[in-house]
Amino acid sequence: MKRAETVLFASSGLDRAAEMRRDEAVLKKALKDGAGVLPLWRGKPMLEGDFETGAVSPAFRPMGHPTLAKAREAPVFLGRDETAGPLFAVDISGWVPADVDEDQIGGFVDNTVQRHPSEEKTGAGFAELRRMMTGLSPRDAELVATARGLLEWHRTHPFCSRCGAASEMAEAGWHRACPSCGARHFPRTDPVVIMLITDGERVLVGRSPGWPERMYSLLAGFIEPGETVEGAIRREVMEEAGIEVGRVSYLSSQPWPFPASLMMGCRGEALSREITVDPEELEDARWVSRSEMLEVFAGRHPEIAPARKGAIAHFLLEHWLSDRLD
Template identity: 60%
Template sequence: MKLAEQVTFGGSGLDRAAHIRSDEAALRSALAHRNAAAVVMWRGKPLVRGEGLDQLATIPLDHPVLQAGYADAVPEPVFLGCDDTDAPRFACDISSWEPKDQDLAALGMFLVPSEQTHPEFPKDHVFAELRRLMTRLNRRDSELAATAKAIIGWHDSHRFCAKCGAPSEVSEAGWQRVCPSCKAHHFPRTDPVVIMLITHGNSVLMGRSPGWPEGMYSLLAGFVEPGETLEAAVRREVFEEAGIEVGDVSYLSSQPWPFPASLMFGCAGVALGRDITIDPVEIEDAIWVTRDDMMTAFAGEHPVLKPARRGAIAHFLLQNWLADTLD
C-alpha cells in the first residue's frame, strides 16, 4: 500500500541511532548535547503544549522537574533517537509526582478527559491523554510520543525478571532490562494484532464491542497467537467473531498502538459468504455496511452508524477503501 506510512504514528523517519544505546561514551555525549531534550511522561500521558495542544513539549534534561526524583517506572532518561537537527531525544518519566488540587478521578479510563499541569512548567504545557491528541500532532511528534509511552509503559509493567522474579535493572539506554540474579535479558514487548478490512462485493464487515458509544462500529481485530501467520490469524479471528469464512488475505499497512503495547497489522480479506453468526463473548454485534452507507457515516450524516475513531488504523483503512487508494 503506497500510503501505508501515512497512518497515525506512522514512520516519520526518526533516526533511532540504536548504536548509541550500548556505547557509554556516545550516550554520555548525547546526554550532554546542548540540544538534548526529553519527552516527559506522567502516568501514561505525554506533556504537550500550544493553544490546541497540538505540539509535543520537550524539556531540557537539566530541568529541575527532571532532577526532582519523580521517576517511577525508569529512573533514568530513555534514549529515543536523534531529531532532524541531530538533537538527541529522550523519554523521562515523572509518574511519582502528585498533583495538588487537580482532577485525578478519571485516570485509568479508556479516554481520560482531564489534564494536569505542573507548576514548574509553562502555563500552556499540560499532560493529556494521547488518544485525544494523536490526530493533532505532526508525524515526528506522534512517533516520539508513541515511542515514549510504549517504552515507559513497558518498564512500568516489567520491573521484575520473568525468569526468576528478582528485580531487574535498566540497561542499553532503556531498551533492555537485565536480571542481576539469573542474568536473563528482557526486551521491550510488542504484541502483534491483526485488524481486518473484510469485504464482500461492495460491502465491508464491521463489528462493535460492548461499552462502545452508541452506533460506533469498527473493523474486526484480534491478537496473533504463537505459531500463527498473519493470514491465518485474520481467517481465525473473523470466523470466531462473526462466523464468516475468509479466502484471499493481503497485507495493507501497520500502526504502532501504544495502548499499551501493540503493533496493528492492517489486512484485507475477501469473505466467502455474508451470513453472520456472532460470538457474543467476543463482540456485541456485526453488520455488513455498503460503501454508500460508509461514505454517509464518514460525512457525519448517517442516522445511526458512527465510523471508527479518527487516528486509529481502522479509520485509516476505511478511508482509503472509500477513496480506492488501498493499492
C-alpha cells in the same frame, strides 16, 4: 498499498541511533549538554500548543528542569533527530497533581489535562495521546509513540520473568537486565491483525461491549503462537462474526502504543455472509454498504459514528471509500 506509510505513528525516518544505546559516555554528555527529555505522567505525554484545536507538539525539557524532578528511572533514549539531536523520555508518575479525576484517567475517553506547577507559564500539560494524536507531526508522533511504548513496558515489567528478581534498565532503556540470573529482557510488541473484510460493496464492522455509544470499527485480534497473519485473520473473523474468509492481502501497519501493539491491516474477501456474533467478543456486527459508510464518515448516520481519526481502522476505511487500497 501506495500510501501505507502515511498512517499515523508510521516511521518518519527517525534515526534510532542504536549504536548510541551502549555508549553511556555519549548519552551522559548529551543529557549534560541539554538534550531534550520528554516527560510522561501515567502514560500521558507532556504536550504544548493549542489543546482546543489539537495543534500540539511534545514538550521536551532538559535534565535538571523541575518538571522532571520526580523521574522514576533514568531517561530512555528515543533516537537522534536531524535538528534537535539526541532525544529522551522519562516517566514522572511519581508526581501527584493537586486534582485528578480518576474516573477519566485510564478510561476509554480521557479529556483531562494535568499541568505541573513548573509549567504554569508555558501552558504545557499531560494529555491523553489518543485524544491529541492527530495534531502531531509525523516525527513528533513517532517520538511520542516510542516514548509511551517503552516507558509502559518498563512500568509493567520490573521483575525478571525467569527468576523473579528485580531487573534493571540497560542500554538506554532498550532492554532490562537481571543482576541475579543474567537474563536479558526486551521491549514487548504484541502483533495484532485488523481486518477490512469485504463482500462486494459492503464492509464488515463490529463493536465491543463497553465501547462509547455508536462506536463501530473493523474487527481485530491478537495473533496466537504458531499462527500466521492469514490464519489469525480467518480465525478471528470466524470466531467473532461467523464469517468465512478466503483470499487475504496485506495493506498497511501501525504501531499502536496502547499499550504495545503492532496493528497489521489486511484486506480479506468474505466467502459467507450470514453473521453470527460471539457475545463475549462483540456486542454487534453488521455489513455496511459503501454509500452507508459515506454517511458514517459525514457524521450523518443515526447508529454508527466514524472510526477514531488517527487509528488504522479509520485509515483503511477512508482508503476503501476512495478506492485507494492498491
